[in-house]
Amino acid sequence: MTCPLPLAQYPRVLLAHGGGGRLMQQLIEKMFHAAFGNTDAHDAAVLDIPQSKLAMTTDSYVVRPLFFSGGDIGTLAVNGTVNDLAMAGAKPLYLSASFILEEGLEMETLWRVTQAMRAAAGAAGVKIVTGDTKVVERGHGDGLFINTAGIGVIEHGFSIAPDQVKAGDAVLLNGDIGRHGMAVMARRENLNFESDIKSDTMQLSETVQELLAAGVRVRCLRDATRGGLAAVLNEIASAAKLQIDIDDATIPVDPAVKSACEILGLDPLHVANEGRFVAFVSAEDAPLALEIMNRHTPQKNAARIGTVTQGSKGRVTLATAIGGRRILDMPSGELLPRIC
């Protein structure tokens, strides 16, 4: 599929594509409406929402490179916001999509990104109903930034939040960690690993909806994005004022990700994911929950990685591979490869 005329007359984004005139109108109609199927051209979308509790979230997406193994910025922009809604136990319905384009961006690139967004929205069962476009001068953006906001409905009766977590709860992970961060780093830094590491980006909404429909007593959900698994566990331990004990040997890590992390001196527990989440569920529901998670994770390696205990408030401990135990701390800032 290629970029449609008349956009093809403009192989690159011009400042005029954000200027409010004919070019911008063409871009919206031929690019965005064609991909997302909008009909109304009003200032705001009018939505039909069944009477219930709503969840709303927003996130901005900046990633370099725009395309990487297993995904791209458009897929992330849809899945990321869908997943944030899913983590609140909401069924995602509608997204907005705002684009900040850098003058000179290849129109073909924008086309590929919007098509990827269309596919991701379709897979997650959400509609992209409104949006915005701005163009910034060349050199003032990184090609393309996307912001999406999302609205979802909450159809179940219970609260899904850190304060619901109880001592004795099982800590579940829906699949192996570290793929996304390493896929992006490999592409950005031109690191050629023997085997291709693909981003794990995927929508988590179906998994969560199925967990809830099956009656699994879900206490808290959190996707393990920036900061990785270590950050998520620390956030929830602090908010729940409980201790979380994790067993390193049970955390699935793909051998290629493990090798890449070893070479660069990074800890897979600190590396970002885009299709992985931690679920705190009552211990008796853990086997059923894992079965459901494995139906949706292509690698089928969901695992119970630990247990919530009274212990000391906000602490996360990790049983090491050789039988020691240590604190699993929050990663601090930017991941920097070690010297040797």
Next chain:
Amino acid sequence: MKYLDEYRDADTARKYAAAIGDITTKPWTIMEVCGGQTHAIVRFGIEDLLPEKINLVHGPGCPVCVTPVEMVDKAIVIAALPEVIFCSFGDMLRVPGTKSDLLSVRAAGGDVRIVYSPLDAVAMARKNPEKQVVFFAVGFETTAPANAMAVHLAKTEGVQNFSVLVSHVLVPPAMESILSSPQNKVQGFLAAGHVCTVMGYKEYAPIVQKYKVPVVVTGFEPLDILQGLYMCIRQLEKGRAAVENQYSRAVQESGNMPAQELISKVFRVIPRKWRGIGEIPQSGWGLTAEYAAFDAEKRFDIAHAAREEPTECISGLVLLGQKKPAQCPAFGKTCTPEHPLGATMVSGEGACAAYYRYRKGEAA
């Protein structure tokens, strides 16, 4: 994973730990020299498996930690120059200089880039002939062959816009400095395996003879470290002092000869300042006259003002094995990985950062 999981096997680890327990009758203080070993010890909780009589102290072998503050300040001045692309290994970027760090220089518009090999920096110089490309050549003997190769390549290929800011240090003089201190507590060493892949281990023989301490060349995986400790404690218990090689899958006695030849062509031994410790004679490398044209310190006009390190920071004593991180009054309070007072809190290999990350909240 091949050659990784084998060295992290829980059953074998327990067997080694039991064997260490069996032969240990007296208290011993053993220093692992390399920051990579410190990192593995805390990351895998190795101390949990050892008898209480065994006290592990953490050595000066973290290149990021011992790079002196004035060298970081020089790097910051060079990196901020508009004509410069400044290349560094990742973890040098967060090391605090007197007032700033390289991450802040980058945020303020300096062109600071992370590279994975100094040869990438030479390639960058070729690609950007209008720029000055400077590589921050820090590290021990381990990183020296690649750094020497980069300079050699730039010279033979005439890449004139490439230079290196050299802050290379050497392991054996640091070990001697520790042993000759009146406050020394170290009774045995796990020598740094990767340093020995380059240099071999002949140079430890005089140290062993003079100070009567066992030195065991040791790898970096949990089982390497446990086996290295076993070999070291066995010597201590028998009253022996010899150089032994645990890391025989990677280290030969004479080391990597072609690498050593290149190093001795590009570098010469000079006195070097160590952060937190001070100057140690004959403890580092600088460029030889043949390659002096590639010295960033000569190419750029940089101030040579002596810098003071924060007085609260005891990183020097930590690096000498005389104190543990948690014995520092600033540890975890005014000094954290987000706001490090000393470099031992910065690098993942630094003892303070490793303790903070993995053992925070525990008693010293």
